[in-house]
Amino acid sequence: MNYKTTKFKILASFLIFCLFNSCKTDQKDKIKESTKLNVLFIAVDDLRPELNCYGKSFIQSPSIDKLASESMVFNRAYCNVPVCGASRASILSGMRPARHRFLDWKTYQQQDMPGVLSIPMHFKNNGYKTISNGKIYHHLDDDSTAWHEIWHPVIPEGVSWRDYQTQENLKIDLGPHDGGKAFEKVDGHDTIYFDGKTTAKSVRDLKQLKQEGEPFFLAVGFRKPHLPFNAPAKYWDLYDRESFGLPDSYIQPETTPSEAFHPFGELRDYAAIPKDRFLNVEEAKDLIHGYNACVSYIDAQIGELLKTLDELELAENTIIVLWGDHGWNLGDHKMWTKHCNFETALRVPLIVKAPGKTSGQKSDAIVELIDVFPGLSELAGLEIPENVDGKSFVPIIENKHAEKDFAISKFHDGITLIKDKYFYTEWLNDEGVVRAKMLFDHKTDPLEINNLIDHPDYQTKAQELSKILHENWGDSFFD
Numbered sequence: 001m002n003y004k005t006t007k008f009k010i011l012a013s014f015l016i017f018c019l020f021n022s023c024k025t026d027q028k029d030k031i032k033e034s035t036k037l038n039v040l041f042i043a044v045d046d047l048r049p050e051l052n053c054y055g056k057s058f059i060q061s062p063s064i065d066k067l068a069s070e071s072m073v074f075n076r077a078y079c080n081v082p083v084c085g086a087s088r089a090s091i092l093s094g095m096r097p098a099r100h101r102f103l104d105w106k107t108y109q110q111q112d113m114p115g116v117l118s119i120p121m122h123f124k125n126n127g128y129k130t131i132s133n134g135k136i137y138h139h140l141d142d143d144s145t146a147w148h149e150i151w152h153p154v155i156p157e158g159v160s161w162r163d164y165q166t167q168e169n170l171k172i173d174l175g176p177h178d179g180g181k182a183f184e185k186v187d188g189h190d191t192i193y194f195d196g197k198t199t200a201k202s203v204r205d206l207k208q209l210k211q212e213g214e215p216f217f218l219a220v221g222f223r224k225p226h227l228p229f230n231a232p233a234k235y236w237d238l239y240d241r242e243s244f245g246l247p248d249s250y251i252q253p254e255t256t257p258s259e260a261f262h263p264f265g266e267l268r269d270y271a272a273i274p275k276d277r278f279l280n281v282e283e284a285k286d287l288i289h290g291y292n293a294c295v296s297y298i299d300a301q302i303g304e305l306l307k308t309l310d311e312l313e314l315a316e317n318t319i320i321v322l323w324g325d326h327g328w329n330l331g332d333h334k335m336w337t338k339h340c341n342f343e344t345a346l347r348v349p350l351i352v353k354a355p356g357k358t359s360g361q362k363s364d365a366i367v368e369l370i371d372v373f374p375g376l377s378e379l380a381g382l383e384i385p386e387n388v389d390g391k392s393f394v395p396i397i398e399n400k401h402a403e404k405d406f407a408i409s410k411f412h413d414g415i416t417l418i419k420d421k422y423f424y425t426e427w428l429n430d431e432g433v434v435r436a437k438m439l440f441d442h443k444t445d446p447l448e449i450n451n452l453i454d455h456p457d458y459q460t461k462a463q464e465l466s467k468i469l470h471e472n473w474g475d476s477f478f479d
């Protein structure tokens with residue numbers, strides 16, 4: 001064997017060794033990739049935590065209840081802003097609203113905080129395929145680089161975003177005055193409305209994602225039970241209209257500051273809703289019936305997603321987070337819609353299924369929607385971004401000490417601290433001076449009727465809560 005042959009053999013062996021080890025590394029990476037947990041991220045627009053799994057047995061929500069039996073149900077989860085666009089910008093960035101940030105329904109996250117890291121971008125950066133179906137951000141083009149695909153049902157010509165099907169409503173909706181009726185009942189398949197179409201697309205995606213075998217972050221955003229309350233007839237038929245009525249909190253006490261109330265303009269835009277008076281019991285029955293029909297309609301859509309995960313054997317390695325962007329007043333305090341600082345507008349459903357960790361636990365720990373970003377990152381084994389305002393909810397799931405025991409929610413110039421049994425709100429003028437306050441003790445007054453802010457026994461407590469509020473509403477609050 002001459003020198004050249006020996007040299008060639010050594011070189012060939014070295015190359016084979018490198019190739020073998022490179023294959024081994026690739027294989028190891030692949031195995032590592034495939035053990036990543038997937039994420040199914042379900043947003044439900046305007047959903048109150050008034051579900052069977054939250055102890056409200058008159059609501060028919062079997063699919064969400066089943067999910068809850070495999071999850072942790074957060075009984076005291078609060079949104080940080082009770083309005084669609086701003087709440088979504090906040091949860092998806094993990095950042096609190098501030099005096100001039102995340103204000104209203106038309107908020108663009110990437111305009112208010114250009115370049116802020118979002119949940120989908122974080123997962124995309126970590127090798128996940130990210131898909132947004134339906135309503136996740138309020139604006140489809142917000143944070144668009146965070147997604148591999150953004151999809152929404154096509155809005156046909158002659159139909160508005162309100163998605164009416166009856167000729168009567170379509171005619172009013174597209175006429176000179178805004179909005180058809182506030183609700184609609186039609187015979188038809190679930191796919192007659194946007195949310196059924198979003199489910200069908202998401203089921204197709206799950207099948208495709210299963211085949212691809214890469215980790216995924218699939219966000220599915222349902223539009224109901226947002227107004228108008230349009231749902232297939234079979235969901236209306238689950239309920240008896242006559243069983244509904246005005247709530248026990250149908251009152252606006254004089255001791256509560258006028259800042260706390262609003263004239264629910266969002267609802268008044270709809271046909272047949274009175275423009276200048278409170279609603280009567282017959283009008284309330286129709287709205288509550290329609291809202292509940294929409295909740296059951298969405299529950300059925302979620303059932304389809306869960307069934308598909310099971311059929312594809314994806315359930316065991318998929319984290320599920322189900323959240324609502326804010327609460328909703330169904331006549332509470334004589335109001336409808338959201339946009340206020342009462343618990344009915346601030347409290348949201350938050351249900352987290354973490355394979356191997358959750359099995360139907362319920363927690364009364366106070367959490368905020370900004371906690372979803374760090375919590376979900378930790379559950380998926382990703383690094384928790386340093387700058388998020390939220391704190392991970394994983395210690396609560398693991399029955400350890402929570403990192404935080406309060407929530408702060410803001411709507412326009414009203415800002416609320418929720419801590420222990422207290423709901424404390426301040427309204428600030430432009431200079432940051434407090435112009436009105438309210439304080440409720442939920443142990444004695446869960447309906448928030450009796451404002452205690454001037455009660456002599458609560459002065460020390462109010463000062464203490466104010467201090468905690470100011471210390472925690474965020475360093476950049478006045479920026």
Ligand SMILES: [Ca+2]
Nearest residue numbers: 045046084325
């Ligand atoms: Ca909403």
